[in-house]
Amino acid sequence: MMLYNNHFEQQHVIMKGENSMGFREVKGKVAIITGAARGIGYECAEALAAEGVEVIIADILPEVMESFRKIKEKYPDNQGWAEIVDVSKEEQVRNLIEGAVKKFGKLDIMCNNAGINGGEKSVIDVEEQDIDKVFNVNVKGTFYGCKYAGRQMAKQKSGTIVNTGSWYGREGHANSALYGSSKGAIHTLTQAFAMEMAPYGVTVNAICPAYAATEMHWAYVRKEAAEKGVTLESLAEAELYNIPLHRLGTGKDQAGAVLWLASESGAYVTGQLINVNGGVFFS
Numbered sequence: 001m002m003l004y005n006n007h008f009e010q011q012h013v014i015m016k017g018e019n020s021m022g023f024r025e026v027k028g029k030v031a032i033i034t035g036a037a038r039g040i041g042y043e044c045a046e047a048l049a050a051e052g053v054e055v056i057i058a059d060i061l062p063e064v065m066e067s068f069r070k071i072k073e074k075y076p077d078n079q080g081w082a083e084i085v086d087v088s089k090e091e092q093v094r095n096l097i098e099g100a101v102k103k104f105g106k107l108d109i110m111c112n113n114a115g116i117n118g119g120e121k122s123v124i125d126v127e128e129q130d131i132d133k134v135f136n137v138n139v140k141g142t143f144y145g146c147k148y149a150g151r152q153m154a155k156q157k158s159g160t161i162v163n164t165g166s167w168y169g170r171e172g173h174a175n176s177a178l179y180g181s182s183k184g185a186i187h188t189l190t191q192a193f194a195m196e197m198a199p200y201g202v203t204v205n206a207i208c209p210a211y212a213a214t215e216m217h218w219a220y221v222r223k224e225a226a227e228k229g230v231t232l233e234s235l236a237e238a239e240l241y242n243i244p245l246h247r248l249g250t251g252k253d254q255a256g257a258v259l260w261l262a263s264e265s266g267a268y269v270t271g272q273l274i275n276v277n278g279g280v281f282f283s
Contacts, residue, residue: 024263027052030104031080031262032097034087034145035114037064039214040164043251044111044258049075051259053109056100058085060114079103087114087141097148106156109262110149112142113164117216118182120175120224130178138182139189146193146204154200160262161197163190164254165206165273167281187273194271203270207257210277211239212249244279 031048035041036057045055049071055078057068068082083099085092100107118134142163153159168176169183187206194204225235240246257276260266275281 024259024265026109026259026263028054029108029262030054030056030100030106031109031111032056032058032100032107032145032149033111033113034058034085034096034141035164036082036111037061037067039216040209040212040251040254041111041113042067044113044255046071046074047252047255047259048109048262049078049080053262054078054104055080056083056096057081058083058087058096058114060084060086087112087144088136090140090144093141093144094148097145097152101152107149107152108159109258110145110153110159110161111164111258112145112161112186114138114141115164115182115216117220118178120220121178122175123177126178134178134182135185138179139185142186143189146189150193150197150202153202154197157201159202160266161193161202161204162258162261163204163206165190165208167208167210167275167277170208170273170281170283190273191271198270203261203267205261205269205272205274207254208273208275208277208281209249209254210275210280211243212251212254214251242280243277247278249276249278 026048031053033041033045033055036045037059041057041059045057049055055071057064057080062084064082064084068080072078083096085096087093097107115138116134118130121130146161149159149161163186165186166183168180169187173180190204190206197204221235222232225232239248254276257274261269
């Protein structure tokens with residue numbers, strides 16, 4: 001009982017000494033965000049930069065350079081940069097992370113966000129090249145990001161890794177087995193790696209969006225509308241009906257979860273698949 005009381009008193013003193021700003025402070029941290037040319041990745045990078053985080057953004061799309069220019073324009077003191085990176089290539093991911101560590105001497109936040117959809121196909125129609133394309137980006141890319149960020153964070157005994165999962169990886173959806181299984185693999189990777197990194201004080205979690213207003217999502221909706229012979233507006237309205245909060249998610253919604261996980265207020269959260277989906281999915 002004495003040990004418990006002493007521990008409680010110690011924790012109470014620590015909490016009393018924390019002001020609310022300090023408990024959520026991320027200023028001065030260093031972050032890498034993949035898949036950050038647009039959508040969730042870009043919004044996360046911008047939100048982190050707004051809080052004083054040095055952001056390195058990466059994407060296979062050349063427009064990532066323009067995306068960072070916009071961030072730099074708003075936050076001229078930011079010392080980060082943009083790189084064109086194919087996350088399915090292990091050497092490119094390793095070089096990205098090693099470059100950040102060489103510049104700043106540390107890596108505090110790793111957001112493995114790069115991903116592709118792969119389109120709607122029944123399992124019986126999926127070709128080998130379809131599997132390779134989706135799993136190379138979604139699974140291998142996330143795996144490499146975890147691997148090399150984890151090595152650095154284990155050395156410094158601190159850090160936050162946030163992977164982008166999906167509700168499609170948490171329950172089955174017809175004609176989406178390819179994308180869903182790739183996200184399911186990310187979920188398992190997240191939880192297994194959280195166990196491995198816990199002794200080093202490193203947290204590993206995944207955020208799981210549902211309907212999000214990203215270019216990937218709108219491309220999917222446009223294709224589905226054309227195939228069904230309905231208007232884009234009618235299909236979009238039907239989607240909103242399925243969302244309890246009656247709006248699509250945004251990159252800023254996901255960024256809020258990343259900011260929380262990267263701060264001291266989220267330091268005791270690890271191995272979690274965090275739904276940021278407007279109430280679409282609960283378990």
